[in-house]
Amino acid sequence: MEKKNIxxxxxxxAYQVTDKRFVSNYKNGAWDEGIMTEDATITLTECAGVLQYxxxxxxxxxxxxxxxxxxxxxxPDLNASRMKDSCERLxxxxxxxxxxxxxxxxxxxxxxxxxxxxxxxxxxxxRPYMFGSSAVIGVKPAEEYQFRIFCTPVGPYFKGGAKxxxxxxxxxxxxxxxGTGHIKAGLNYAMSLYQIxxxxxxxxxxxMYLDAATRTYVEExxxxxxxxxxxxxxxxxxxxxxxxxxITRRSLMVxxxxxxxMKVEHRPVRFDEIKDFAECGLCGTAAVISPVGKINDxxxxxxxxxxxxxxGPVTKKLYDTLTGIQMGRIEAPEGWIVxx
Ligand code: PLP
Ligand code: COI
Numbered sequence: 001m002e003k004k005n006i007x008x009x010x011x012x013x014a015y016q017v018t019d020k021r022f023v024s025n026y027k028n029g030a031w032d033e034g035i036m037t038e039d040a041t042i043t044l045t046e047c048a049g050v051l052q053y054x055x056x057x058x059x060x061x062x063x064x065x066x067x068x069x070x071x072x073x074x075x076p077d078l079n080a081s082r083m084k085d086s087c088e089r090l091x092x093x094x095x096x097x098x099x100x101x102x103x104x105x106x107x108x109x110x111x112x113x114x115x116x117x118x119x120x121x122x123x124x125x126x127r128p129y130m131f132g133s134s135a136v137i138g139v140k141p142a143e144e145y146q147f148r149i150f151c152t153p154v155g156p157y158f159k160g161g162a163k164x165x166x167x168x169x170x171x172x173x174x175x176x177x178x179g180t181g182h183i184k185a186g187l188n189y190a191m192s193l194y195q196i197x198x199x200x201x202x203x204x205x206x207x208m209y210l211d212a213a214t215r216t217y218v219e220e221x222x223x224x225x226x227x228x229x230x231x232x233x234x235x236x237x238x239x240x241x242x243x244x245x246x247i248t249r250r251s252l253m254v255x256x257x258x259x260x261x262m263k264v265e266h267r268p269v270r271f272d273e274i275k276d277f278a279e280c281g282l283c284g285t286a287a288v289i290s291p292v293g294k295i296n297d298x299x300x301x302x303x304x305x306x307x308x309x310x311x312g313p314v315t316k317k318l319y320d321t322l323t324g325i326q327m328g329r330i331e332a333p334e335g336w337i338v339x340x
Contacts, residue, residue: 003115003116003117004113004114006114006116006153008116008121008122008153008155009122010155011116011153011155012156013125013154013155013156013157014152014154015152016152016153017152018111018114018151019110019111019113019114020036020038021036021107021148021151022035022037022103022147023036023037023146023147024095024103024146024148025133025144025145025146026093026144026147027144031093031095031099031147034099036106036107042146042148044133045133045134045135047135048131048133048134048142049131049134049135049136049141050131050132050133050142052136052137053132053136053139054185054186054190055090055091055092055136055141055142056090056130056131056186056187057087057090057183058083058130058184058186059080059082059086059127059128060079060127060284060286061073061074061076061079061104061128061247061285062074062124062125062285062326063108063123063126063151064115064118064123064124064327064328065115065116065117066118066327066328067118067327067328067329069118071108071115071339071340072328072338072339073105073126073337073338073340074251074326074336074338075247075251075335075336076100076101076104076105076338077097077101077335077338078247079104080097080098080100082183082184082245083095086183086184086185090185092132092145093145095130095147100128101338103128103149104128105338105340107150107151108124108151108340109340111124111151112340114151114153115153118327121155121161122154122155123153123154124151124152124154125151125153125286126151127149127150127152128148129147129148129149130146130147130148131145131146132144132145133145133146156290157223157284157286157288158206158287162291162310162311162319163291163308163309164293164294164304164306164307164308164309164310165205165282165291165292166203166205166292166296167207167208167282167294167295167296168199168207168295168296168297169207169295169296169298170195170199170207170209170210172195172209173209173210174191174207174209174212174219174220174222175188175209175212175242176212177211177213177241177242178241178242179242181219181241181243182241182242182243182244182245183244184244189222189223192207192222195207196222204296206221206223207221208295209221210271211240212242215271216272217238217240217268217270217271218269218270218274219238219240219243220243220244223284223287224282224284224286225243225246225248225249225282225284226269227249227315227318228269228277228279228281229278229279229312229315230276231277231278233262233263234263235252235256235262235265235318236269236277237252237253237264237269238266238267238268239266239267239269240268246283246284248284248285248288248289249283251322252283252318252322254333255321255322259321259330260317260321274302275302278304278312279304279306279311279312279313279315280292280304281312281318288319288322288323289318291306291311291312291315292304293306293307294308325337
């Protein structure tokens with residue numbers, strides 16, 4: 001397969017149109033077979049559920065070229081299952097999980113020329129999403145839905161790749177207790193835009209959200225979970241009903257324990273504990289593991305001993321092992337790597 005003429009190593013995290021995408025429609029209580037199409041546009045009624053009441057959710061996963069030249073993706077079954085949870089919470093029909101995985105594979109196969117070569121530093125980001133497509137004017141779920149998957153080649157989510165970033169404690173909340181923080185609803189991201197624009201204007205890369213009820217526990221950022229490394233090498237990661245259950249974070253818990261022999265704690269993490277940690281990172285599909293060098297809490301700086309020049313040593317080991325598994329350099333646990 002001849003690859004597209006793309007400057008893979010200089011890609012940022014931005015959308016570029018690729019050749020084909022998957023589309024399936026839900027009508028009269030059932031999903032159709034779905035098709036692959038070259039049409040990257042959508043025509044909708046002005047009163048569509050997604051446009052009026054934000055009835056939409058999405059997923060994000062990546063495809064990779066392995067060292068031995070295979071095209072693979074990472075744990076797509078977990079994205080299918082998380083999308084099911086999102087749909088159930090948003091009164092949307094579930095797209096069958098097995099068909100979700102098949103459609104992901106079909107989209108990657110149809111856009112194989114856009115899967116970045118091994119070693120380029122880029123990956124193919126895959127974006128499944130669903131939205132209410134029929135008209136609603138009273139506040140209620142739509143009757144018709146569209147499920148789509150497109151893909152786009154991407155580079156690092158944060159400029160500078162593995163360089164430590166600076167984040168700030170945010171005064172706004174991302175998710176309410178008993179709200180929608182644990183699902184991947186579009187609305188969670190819409191209401192984070194004000195905060196991220198403000199953070200960027202003030203020179204910060206991301207927002208650290210605290211728990212909305214007490215503002216004493218660490219939740220997550222706008223698009224990634226936290227991992228912390230204690231001074232004695234334990235990986236600590238926040239537990240809360242209002243954070244998104246990151247597939248990367250769940251995978252890292254296994255990598256830390258089973259591959260690196262580390263102790264792992266998944267528990268509520270008080271904000272006032274983090275000044276004692278040795279390393280901090282953001283983890284997610286887009287973020288992979290992005291090291292955090294500094295957290296600004298209303299002018300008070302928490303500077304991690306790992307500094308602002310490079311990833312801390314334990315974070316680096318986690319990063320190398322996880323990406324080693326994803327790129328086929330290290331044997332993966334059963335079922336993690338799905339060949340296209
Ligand atoms: N938290 C939020 C709010 C996210 O948007 C994401 C991205 O998907 C994550 C965490 C990381 O999740 P995952 O590792 O499944 O990509
Ligand atoms: C992902 O990591 O897949 C996400 O959806 C995060 C988003 C902020 C790009």
